[in-house]
Every structure is written in structure tokens, then in C-alpha cells.
Amino acid sequence: MELFDEGLHSGVNLALNVEKVIYREKTDLQDLMIFENSQFGRVMSLDGAVQTTEKDEFIYHEMFVHVPVLAHGKVSRALIIGGGDGGAARQLMKHSNIAVTMVDIDRTVVELSKKFMPSVSGGAFDDPRLELIIADGCKFVRETSDRWDVIIIDSTDPHGPGEVLYTKEFYADCKACLSPGGIIITQNGVPFVQEGELRTSYDRLGSQFKDVSFYLAAIPSYVGGVMAYGWATDDADHRKVSLSRLAERYVEAGIATDYYTPEVHLAAFALPLHIQKIL
Template identity: 40%
Template structure:
């Protein structure tokens, strides 16, 4: 159970059993149950404004960019010419904000199941949600699994920015979803999905890697550092229909000027390469 007591919010979940994470709250800005989940926005002492869904922290003003940028620029820079991008989830708008920056991207389609998350993010997290204002983006409110099933051979890159595999996002971690994504991608297409944490979820990650290898010739797993996610890390699972894809080496290396012009605060070519260097225990549990 998650709660705010004595101006402290505490996050607990069965997905990281036996531990919790707390932050000091200055003010609760919004709290309401949507048709799908509990939605909370609060202003905190250290992390600024924070979006919480079903008691789990989704993004904070202080550290959200590390996740949004890596989920976006790792797959985009590994594709030779990404023009059409599908975002599944991502109702806070952060991934959309980053995708529309990429110069070759012409069309971004986003499917988010919960309209309330989009509405609340626009109101209380406008910088994160700024991608919704781009003319490149078309937003659809609905179930991601259903949406993907109706779009074949249409996208160069699919980014799955989901919450954890409980509640509304559970179906986005299954074999059926990845098969649909494989069919929705154009030849040479790439999918990048939120891939949980190697410290707590190695069995979930290994299962996903194993079934993805039956569908895609190239599959890899990397991670980024983010203080407010469990263990301070979150992973991303990458699959490509192109057997020559090397996720560890970007095809398009962004220069320092590119990084500055796109206002990137975490991603660069060096951190891209480093994201795939796994600690020994993770190599054994995930890759062997």
C-alpha cells in the first residue's frame, strides 16, 4: 500500500518486495482515480513535480530526461533513416518530446490508454508533456495491443513506454504484443521497450529476451540510471528486423553540437555505448 503520511510519500510494490522509496512532499497537486488507475501528481522537495500511477513513480522533473532520452535516441540512432515512429504508452509526453526532435522523423503516432494521464501531464507537467504540441504527432486514446494489431508494415521504430507489468500495461510485456510489433514494423524496423530492472526482474527480462529471439534476428538489453526508479536503474529491451543492426554502436553518432541543439541532458554517443556493458551477474542471468 502506498500513502502520504507526515508529508512523505512512500512507494511500495510487490515487484520490489521488502523495500520502499520515500520522498518529502510539499503539496499534492492532483489525486484522482481514472477509468484505469490511480493518478497522483505532487510537488516534492527534492525532485520537483512527480507523476505517480497506481502508487508507482513514473517520472519526476529532476530525473525524467535520463529515461526519456535513452528510450528515444538509442533506437533512433541505430536505424538508418527513421521517418515514422509509434509510441505505445508514454502518457506523460516525455518520449514524444524527444522523438519529435530527431531530424529525420516525419510522423509520430502515439497510443495511450488513459486520457486522464495525458490531461494531467499537460496541466501539471507542461515541460515533460511539451511533445504533445508538435505538429508531427498524432495522439490516439485506446488500448495499445489493439492499436498495434491494426497497423501492419507501417513504422520504422516502435517505442513502448509502459508502466510495470501489472495493471493496464501487463499485456505489453507478453509474446503476443511483440509478435504484433514485429508485424507493424517495416523491413529493418526496431522496437525499444521498457525492460524493467536487472536487479529485481531478471526472470521477467530473460523470458522476454528468449521469446524475442524467436521473432527478431537481433535482440539486446541495455539500461540507464535514474534515481527515482527502483534500484536507481531501468532497462530497455531492443529488437531489430535487420540482422546487421548493432545496438551497441549507433549508426548516427550525434555530435556535441547535435546534443546541445537538441537540449539533451543525458544521452550522448558515449553513454549509448556504455548502456550495453552489463555487470557480470546480469550477463550470466540474461545473456547466457
């Protein structure tokens, strides 16, 4: 049987059985593959790195979305940079009063996700509250004069095309697109194998925002242990939100989740010492 062999981190490879190739294409922008695996269901990879799997995407996307939205408490507009599979958009759509702008560079990812992994976006692309813009996210935030309460940077890792989405300049442009008290969340890799990336993001986000931190979740298809989400805002109160306040907001939002709970939300910000020492 063919093996998908991810060599994203030096010295470690993630091998997944390719039960069946569903789609494979090298676009102008990236090398894309969708295949079937008995543990993870359908798996989408870009440039040889797992991006999304049907079975564990709920963990990644619930924590990406509900943590900032419920910590903030008054989100009416959210911006997703990347996230072409529609997973983050689906989670945002669970909140009835949120309008979403999504900017992804590659229409192919959107179309293939809709076609071959429909549960990931779950109809989000057909929801009138979602505006999809196919463009370079970096250029978009530089040029827009719009404002959002939450910006979710759902990018690939900082190698190749995704690299610009980890620069100080990009974070500064994002900051200019935030409404007062807004929050930015980033995909910051797996600290155990991407220590340098955590440190760099901490410095770069820290140069722009008053309150910068990380929170953690284990995504089974991302090798190396827990993954870190970057958290950046000028309103330090969001991170200190109480459990009772979060629980109230969670019930009021009426969202169905399979990973997120208010308790998990607060616990995710507790950083093990070896991670604190990187910062």
C-alpha cells in the same frame, strides 16, 4: 509530512516526501497522483508506482528515444505505445524529420501531464507531426496495417493493466508493424529487483527477433539501480553501429541532450556479468 511509499518490489520501499499534493484521482483505468517533492520536482505516480519526475525524466526519455533513432539512422516514422506524459514524444520531436504516432489508453494522463508537468511534453502535443490516439495499444497494433521504423513501448511495469504489453503475442503484433530493419524498445524494469522480468522479456522478444539485447541507464527515481531497456530488431547491424557513425548522426540531427551522447549510447549496451548471467 505525508510520505509517498512505493512498494513495487518486495522487501524494498521507496519513500518520497509529499511536499504538496497537486492532483489525485482514481480514474476507471488507474490510480493517479501528482505531487511535489524537493529532490525530484513534480512526480507522477500510477497505481502507487513512480512513472515520471520532472527532474530525472530526461535520462529515461533521452535513452528511450535517441538510442534507437540514431542507431537506425533513417527513422521517418515512430510509434509510441503508452508514454502519455509526452516525454518520449518530446524527445522524438527534436528530430526534425520524424512523424510520431502515439497510442495511450488514458487521456487523463495526457491532460494532467500537459497541465501540471508541462516541461515533460514541452509542447509535443501541439506539434502537427504528432498524432495522438487514445486507444488500447494492444488492440491498435493488432488491427493497424501501418508501418513504423521505431516502436517505443513506454509502459508501466508488467503488473495489472500494463501486463499485456509484455506478452509474446503483443511483440509479434508489433513486429508486424515494423518497416524492414525496424527496432522495438521496451521499458524492462530494474534487473536487480526484477530479474524474472528481464529473463521473460529476453525469451519472449527472442522468439520474435533475430537481435535481442538490453541497454542500461540509472534512473534515480526508479529504486534498485540501473534500469534495462529491451532492444529487439531483425537487423543486427544497428547495435554494431560505430562511434564515428553515431557521432556524425548526432551532430547532423542537431539535437540538444543532457544525458545522451554517442559514447553513452555504446557504453549502455555493456552488460555487467550478473545481468548477463540472468539471460
